Amino acid sequence: MAVLLTAAFAEPASARESLPDLAAYVKARAADADGAVDAAVRGYDEALAAKPDSILVAIRAYREALSAGRYDLARRALSTLEAAGVAPNDGAVLRLADAVRERNYAAAEQAIGRIAQGPLEFIVPSLRAWIAFDRGERHPESALERSDQNALGARYAEEQRALLTIARGDGGRGVKMLQPLLAADSSNLDLRLTASAMLAEDGKEDAARTLLPGDGTVMRRLRERLPEKQPGASIAIAGILNELAARLDSDRLLPLNITLARAALLLDPESDRTRLVLADALSRSDASEIAQQMLGEVDADSAFAPAASQARVAVLQRAGKDARALEVAAELARSDGADLGTVRHYADLLMSAEHYTQAAEAYDRAIALAGDGASWALYLQKGGALEQAGRWDAALPLLRKAAAMAPDEPIVLNYLGYAQVERGENLAAAVDMLERASDLRPDDPSITDSLGWAYYQRGETRKALPLLQRAAEASPADATINEHLGDTLWRSGRHYEARYAWQAARVFADGADAERLAEKLALGLKRERN
The missing domain is CATH 1.25.40 (Serine Threonine Protein Phosphatase 5, Tetratricopeptide repeat)
Known part of the structure; x- marks a missing residue:
């Protein structure tokens, strides 16, 4: 349906007339480009009043007026377009x-x-x-x-x-x-x-x-x-x-x-449900201030109030205000009566911001709120946060609990199996987990990579190589998969192809990962030289 609708709701070709010589229009266009919807609407309103038959002014006035909720201007602009036979x-x-x-x-x-x-x-x-x-x-x-x-x-x-x-x-x-x-x-x-x-x-x-x-x-x-x-x-x-x-x-x-x-x-x-839908569309069209105003119209006692609060965070993120989004999420999660979804969303944001210790604490609160209904996913998320924070001893029991709760869940099997492979621990059981995960989800490149890497760690490069090649083909922009493929190719004596894979990984890597890949590109695998 999206493909059919796109052309049908495009700006009319006849709206591409010469630019009206109106200062208000120029100011409105500048405000429009900056995402300042209110200022743009005022400019278009003034420009349309000065030149009410301008199709170019009318089409932009119509769109911006609808974004701002200025129905009076939208109707006036639409009348101009209808009279000209070019109404959307x-x-x-x-x-x-x-x-x-x-x-x-x-x-x-x-x-x-x-x-x-x-x-x-x-x-x-x-x-x-x-x-x-x-x-x-x-x-x-x-x-x-x-x-x-x-x-x-x-x-x-x-x-x-x-x-x-x-x-x-x-x-x-x-x-x-x-x-x-x-x-x-x-x-x-x-x-x-x-x-x-x-x-x-x-x-x-x-x-x-x-x-x-x-x-x-x-x-x-x-x-x-x-x-x-x-x-x-x-x-x-x-x-x-x-x-x-x-x-x-x-x-x-x-x-x-x-x-x-x-x-x-x-x-x-x-309808507060409609306000949420409208705020999302406004935010995605870069009208973040109007989106926030719309969410502000949702009363605190509305059934949709918690969803509106979380939507505020999403609007801030979309506008590139990540720090403020995290602050708002923290306020919501710490407020009296914060529900499971609000606390969990805050924990997810902390993970994205790489605040792993704080994320583990937030997931712990989410588990407490869930009580006996706490899902395997919450234990996986808390364990994952602790693992990323460098607290493997604390993470392992939680990851094992998640696996016990969901023994056939590929995500759990993959995370726990790969984490142990990376540490060289319990390799036989870890490989069993990854083989089960691969059987359950054979087309998942991250799981395919994990299993291939586990074989590599056990010295089974012949079994590892086709899996890693398949994972890289399915996910060519994944730095980790390409690095694993490069290491396995090098160990198989295919040094030229290994450097090609490492170079592909380096394109998408940064920080310490990029430095490590640069060293591999220059020197190969150190273990081969010693």
Whole structure:
């Protein structure tokens, strides 16, 4: 879907007119380039007021206004583009949201007609069904019955058929219709939220809670305080648009993501789920300040508050503010009531920053929070942090515990086996672990490398070499794999090829690793010369 949508939502070719001689426009472009969305919007607003028929100003004003949530400017700019016949396809989504809010069904049908001409055509039957519902038609689901629908359109139609059943008061039947759809796509949070909110509004709280399973913070909070929303086009279409915005993951489609999420928020202003989706799209489009503002609108008692807090950290990281991101993550992890996910996320950031001792302490707190439910992954992560911190004696029992909890988990077997091979400890058992990991995941280059290196350490270069060659082919930019391959080639007497592998490793290495590789390139393996 991403490939088809990319071209459809590109800037109109006719928008490439000559640069308007406007100081405000020049300032706006400079602010735009710097990611200063608010300043850019002010400039485009002024420039469009000075030259309201400028397509070039209008297209940039439209995009920046949507990023900033300046709907008034977005509508003005869109009118200019529509008058010139060069409006982007997603402009119809904004027009649809306005029409649904105003219950202007003629305008809604006109917007849907435009959507039908673009790559979002597959949601048109669903949109028409909800407009029919709002208009009070007896059989709104008849709009869903199209023989020419593709698999994606048919899936949306089935989802909306179930929601329409709930909206018309038959919650029990609607939930039964949803169950196989949610089983096939358990990650569809927007569908769950829409259905549960409709059920709660109708007084069917128990049925609503069945659609919000799991022990995560969001689901638990949602079950405790069920959102109630009036069934109708506004909430249903908002859910459709937000689901689309959440699923589109191509950076080239960020303008569309933003339009979809902004339109969803117009239709359902209380949706913190939409705020998270919109903040992510804004952050990925370098509008980090607006993204932070959006996350700041999520109330502390919202079910999505913990997720919004973690999203703040992600926005800072994306903006290159790693130190500040770590500070915020630390504040969240140390706050009263910090949950497992928040503490674990902080520990992960500490690992990325190579603060291994602190990371081990954070993982230890995560294990305490998890209690009897602590997973093998937490023990692996704490053991890995201690191992990286140089505390092998403390790390080994934790790694063994993780392996005992997950004896068939390739990641655990690989980590524990490789760590022992590197230290020349317990080689026979370590090789057994790595062979099991390789059997379980034969196409994983890191595991293939570990097993090859284990054979090398035991002097079995003939067994090691084909494995390391296969790992290097699968992961050519991995410095460790290429270095291992170089060492094995050298030991096999293939010195020219060994230096080629070491050179490949050196391209991606730094610090002490780069120095070691430079010495190998110059002198070969010291053990061969002694």
